[in-house]
Amino acid sequence: MTSKATTTQEYLENLPDDRQKPMNDLRDVVLKNLPIGFEEGMLYGMLGYYVPKDMYAPGYHVGKEWTPLPFINIASQKNYIALYHSGIYAQPELMEWFKSEFPKHSKYKLDMGKSCVRFKKVDAIPLELIGELCRKMTAREWIEIYEGVIKK
Numbered sequence: 001m002t003s004k005a006t007t008t009q010e011y012l013e014n015l016p017d018d019r020q021k022p023m024n025d026l027r028d029v030v031l032k033n034l035p036i037g038f039e040e041g042m043l044y045g046m047l048g049y050y051v052p053k054d055m056y057a058p059g060y061h062v063g064k065e066w067t068p069l070p071f072i073n074i075a076s077q078k079n080y081i082a083l084y085h086s087g088i089y090a091q092p093e094l095m096e097w098f099k100s101e102f103p104k105h106s107k108y109k110l111d112m113g114k115s116c117v118r119f120k121k122v123d124a125i126p127l128e129l130i131g132e133l134c135r136k137m138t139a140r141e142w143i144e145i146y147e148g149v150i151k152k
């Protein structure tokens with residue numbers, strides 16, 4: 001589900017009551033742990049954390065209009081809260097680290113797609129692990145990885 005909200009505050013205010021606290025907690029963890037260089041805003045109808053144009057002018061290669069280089073998105077979907085982490089998709093070592101650490105932080109089974117982690121138990125999101133994941137890659141490192149993948 002994508003939102004028509006134009007600001008992060010509007011997005012959060014329009015969430016159902018049962019999603020307000022988990023989404024705010026997840027947002028707080030992302031903001032507190034992302035390295036300097038990433039910005040927060042609305043991206044693809046979700047809360048987005050991306051490399052801004054002043055740091056990476058080319059932006060994301062998909063689409064007709066300029067889009068900042070996405071890194072993390074979080075969203076309240078119909079049946080779960082989702083964390084989309086592009087670095088996990090692009091860096092197999094990071095994916096393996098996350099998969100091995102997840103059981104140490106959650107009693108629930110990991111529900112994951114290529115870059116999407118789905119939390120169906122919205123009050124049991126492993127925030128400490130998400131914070132650690134956010135600290136694993138700087139904006140400059142993400143740009144290098146992205147360029148390495150896109151230029152192949």
